[in-house]
Amino acid sequence: MMSAPVLNYRTRGWMRMSVEKQDTLLKMAVLSLAAVLSFSCRLFSVLRFESVIHEFDPYFNYRTTKFLAEEGFYNFHNWFDDRAWYPLGRIIGGTIYPGLMVTSASIYHILNWLNVSIDVRNVCVFLAPLFSSLTTLVTYHLAKELKGPGAGLVAAVMIAIVPGYISRSVAGSYDNEGIAIFCMLLTYYMWIKAVKTGTLFWSTMAALAYFYMVSSWGGYVFLINIIPLHVLTLMVTGRFSHRVYVAYSTLYVIGTILSMQISFVGFQPVSTSEHMGAFGVFGLCQIHAFVDYVRSRLNKVQFEVLFRAVISTVAVTGVLVLVVLTALGKIAPWTGRFYSLLDPSYAKNNIPIIASVSEHQPTAWSSFYFDLQMLTFMFPVGLYFCFSSLTDENIFIILYGVLSIYFAGVMVRLMLVLAPVMCILSGIAVSSMLTTYMKQIDEVKTEKKKAKFEGNYFMRSEIATFFVCIMSVFLVMYTLHCTWVTSEAYSSPSIVLSARGHDGSRIIFDDFREAYYWLRHNTPEDAKVMSWWDYGYQITAMANRTILVDNNTWNNTHISRVGQAMASTEDKAYEIMRELDVDYVLVIFGGLTGYSSDDINKFLWMVRIGGSTEKGTHIKEHDYYTPAGEFRVDKEGSPTLLNCLMYKMCYYRFGQVYTEGGKPPGYDRVRNVEIGNKDFELDVLEEAYTTEHWIVRIYKVKDLPNRGA
Amino acid sequence: MLRPVLLSVLVAATAATNTLVLVDTLATRETHSIFLKSLQERGHELSVKAADDPSLQLSRYGEYLYQNLVILAPGVEEFGGALSVETIVEFIDGGGNVLVAGSRDAADLIRELVTEVGVEMDEEGAAVIDHLHYDANDDGQHTLIAAPSSGLIDSEVMVGSKDATPLLYRGTGLITDAENPLVLPVLRAPSTAYCYNPTQPITDYPHATGQNMLLVAALQARNNARVVVSGSLEFFSDAFIMASVQTPQNERHEKSGNGKVVEALSRWVFMEEGVLRVVSVDHHLVGQKQPPIAYTIKQDVEYKIKVERLVEGEWKPFIAKDLQMEFVRIDPFVRLTMTPSSEGVFSVKFKVPDVYGVYQFKVEYNRVGFTRLFSTTQVSVRPFTHLEYERFIECAYPYYASAFSMMIGVFLFSLVFLHHKEPQKTKGD
DSSP states (O other): OOHHHHHHHHHHHHHHSOHHHHHHHHHHHHHHHHHHHHHHTTOHHHHHSOSOOOSSHHHHHHHHHHHHHHHOHHHHHTOEESSSTTTTOEETTTSSOTHHHHHHHHHHHHHHHTTOOOOHHHHHHHHHHHHHHHHHHHHHHHHHHHTOHHHHHHHHHHHHHOHHHHTTTSTTOOOHHHHHHHHHHHHHHHHHHHHHHOOHHHHHHHHHHHHHHHHHOTTHHHHHHHHHHHHHHHHHTTOOOHHHHHHHHHHHHHHHHHHTTSTTTTTHHHHSGGGHHHHHHHHHHHHHHHHHHHHHHSOHHHHHHHHHHHHHHHHHHHHHHHHHHHHHTOSOOOOHHHHHHHSTHHHHHHOHHHHTSGGGSOOOHHHHHHHHTTHHHHHHHHHHHHHHTOOHHHHHHHHHHHHHHHHHHHOGGGHHHHHHHHHHHHHHHHHHHHHHHHHHHHHHHHOHHHHHHOGGGTTHHHHHHHHHHHHHHHHHHHHHHHHHHHHHTSOOOTTSEEEEOTTSOEEEEOHHHHHHHHHHHHSOTTOEEEOOGGGHHHIIIIIOOEESOOSSOOOHHHHHHHHHHHHSOHHHHHHHHHHTTOOEEEEEOOTTTTOSSSTTTTHHHHHHHHTTSGGGTTOOGGGGSOTTSOOOOSTTSOHHHHTSHHHHHHHTTGGGOOOSTTSOSSEETTTTEEOSOOSOOOSSEEEEEEOTTSSEEEEEEOOOOTTOO | OOOHHHHHHHHHHHSOEEEEEEESSTTHHHHTHHHHHHHHHTTEEEEEEETTOTTOOSEETTEESOSEEEEEOTTOSSOOTTOOHHHHHHHHHTTOEEEEEOOTTOOHHHHHHHHHTTEEEOOTTOEEEOSSSBOTTOOSSSOSEEEOGGGBOSOHHHHOSOOSOOEEEOSOOEEEOTTOTTEEEEEEOOTTOEEEOTTSOOOSOOSSBGGGOEEEEEEEOTTOOEEEEESOSGGGSHHHHHOOEEOTTOOEESSOSHHHHHHHHHHHHTTSSSOEEEEEEEEEETTOSSOOSSEETTOEEEEEEEEEEEETTEEEEOOOSOOEEEEEESEEEEEEEOEEOTTSEEEEEEEOOSOOEEEEEEEEEOOTTSOOEEEEEEEEEEOOOTTTSOSOOGGGHHHHHHHHHHHHHHHHHHHHHHHOOOHHHHHHO
């Protein structure tokens, strides 16, 4: 009854609004919808499972956040964790990027101060979706600075649902990347602003945003290289100006000093080669500005002479100094990580621990399409539009796009850096094209006469309409694809697994938590648990037990020692386990359920890492293959493999179990073979617990035999 | 950590000790009366039973009825009641002490039992033969060995003070499991001895010869339960204890050494001698009383451990000069000999190494004949907190000076720059 007049009033209000106001309202509406969308489409996992932390690293972040929220910043900063990396321990405060924890702890405290009771876990679970909403807003502003509000809106909507970003920021995926993308785009936005205006204010803001970025993700190195590269490109193209000078000098000086306040970063900004580019460009800036000043004071001929003389002396001395320093060993050679960026196979051949992480693998072509869909094709179009009207800020986005597409090709996880620029460039492309063609649809009506004379534009309006329709279809497809990918691929919290039964019903495997809670309630408080490093963070966070190695793979030899234990025979392994005071051993086994990322499938990495250090030289990868070079667990498998500790722990008592109809007992459903070594007993271990679906198996290390050997 | 075993030792020492003696025939009670009587005199409640008595049992409702078990029944084919090799092994793993005597004709059961403690008896019928060390009373087969006392293990706690009296022995030879580090050679055979069936011609090389053969072996299990195995039942008999010895070299001794050794050995095996315990462990910073939650690197720490020894049934302070403490993180970073006090408190002061991590104070004291002392206490050693670093270091003064002069300089410069007026301008006005 009341609604009709209200509606009427509103309609009239809408009509009465000026064009600018309508424009603002529309923008606000689109943006807020995009922000809400980006939040809500990341909630699949919470709705399907529960409000739970995902994966591995987030468990560590959750644990540290809880500590920070309870103990305060200084205790957090000085936190020495004796539960991890037994018996080495880990200085948590000095080996993490605290931005994420500080952010969520502050949100937690503010909300509680406002009497909104929320526990730390929920803050952690929903932090990433919250920050992706903020990213949406920042993307709008960034793209607006580059091309205009239209491009900004399209880019914002695109980034709200782009799977490449969602994969790292679903609810529960509480990781550094969740806020780092926001920080990165914020810094870019501030930087573009600073370059455009040349004011100290925006440069300082950029430095502050950079500080936030440094505090939250190791990927800040990308940022501190791309900005100097932008400046360098501006210099080379002759676009260097006072604006750029002010912006960069301020950003570099303040940003570097601030970044050194993060104890994990420490003196790296002035000592490592990754940061030298930024420093060099800072120096060049000063020289360039000085040269400009000198040039303005001298006439052309004088300047030429001076310039040549100075350049040649500087070049000669520079090369000499460089040669001498390198010869004396004062300049550190390039580090392994740098090589691995240039040559993707470097890490694989030389540092097994880096190569073993699945997200460090080179990206498959298909995953580009999977994660970005139509953006893959719109990206070059966006580049074209940027080139067609070259400005200082467009050069930046071109550089960003080209570089990140290279890096995303090297490492899967850097897809995350690529996704935003893909969205921005596609936003520019889509918006520019739509603007062109939408105009033509309108124009036709008003300028029909004119069209007659332009033969090229035959059926101009129809083509334009057709084009707009196609574009809309593309955009709708993009939306559908993104939603589908998010729902199917990126919304499962790997801590709880689910599968489809024969009748299509959903089966939940909650074995991980079952096992961790068993450890928590049935083992002594100071028990030491050995497992492969993947499960370290989860064990400390959920089982609250001491572990030997975890996902912070800082000590290669220690991980290698665990790898050696897993890859050795029982006797050898027992020596290592005694040396490290191990009480329990935990393995992940998927043979019964068909869970494929289990320890047998990861086993070759344990062999490689175990054999990579001095103490493990007796462990050779080829011993674990069949003579034909295959990795098999059936009768053909190598005897070394069939008798190593990992094999025995996974397949203990498995030989008597029927897993699949019509198959012999001991049929492994992951490897699809009948296992080769069935009836064996464990000498130095005893089975302590095996979960419902056998995914987690826990063994207790026996004491030395009471009456001697 | 105070091991539960040590607690049970405490109980054993104060309450009357229950000892079960299993015999082949009750006649053994007479032939071994000196040995049994000495046990009784030392406070053992002896229950002497036939080894095949159907009422035998070691434990009731999960608690052991006896602390010690003496098996003087080499001929038993099968234990009576609830007793079996498994239950005896369990008894040892549960902290019980066992003394087993075999003979030339020891039954398989006894052989099986002794293999469980890392000792092997030679084949049935085989006897230790020595053509150089035998007693004058020998029947001509040279199986009554007069083993020189130099073959005794070098431990006063186990076999008493040594003298030159030879020991009489008649029975089978023992071989130890080379891979078992816990077996102790209490009495080695003379180097000229070998083990073979004396009534048969020697066709192949004897299993046990010379010094590799043991006459009496002992095992102190990891839970400190003690086991003594002898290949000769008569070794403990009145006849051998009272006998005089005359060697082929015409050395004559009025009385064999058996009495003394049997006495000492039984004291050892039944936990009356050579028993140590850790009473308390205490560690703290030098000058403080309570241990901190975690130590910081380079701090000065004091570690104290109180050790007691059982003497005549009472706990007395233990004093030794070779007790060491290790501060271990995988490898020992610090290893120091501790100084004892008259109250049995060993203490040591040291500086925590400049390496953070989880450490253990470890005291491991393994001496032949003594219970294993083992104590480990886990502590964390943390790095400096942000306030504990040196704040002003001398060599940084030039940098401080340069930083501050720069700041003042920029401040002055900006003052001048902002407030300086070009002289022409004033002229122009």
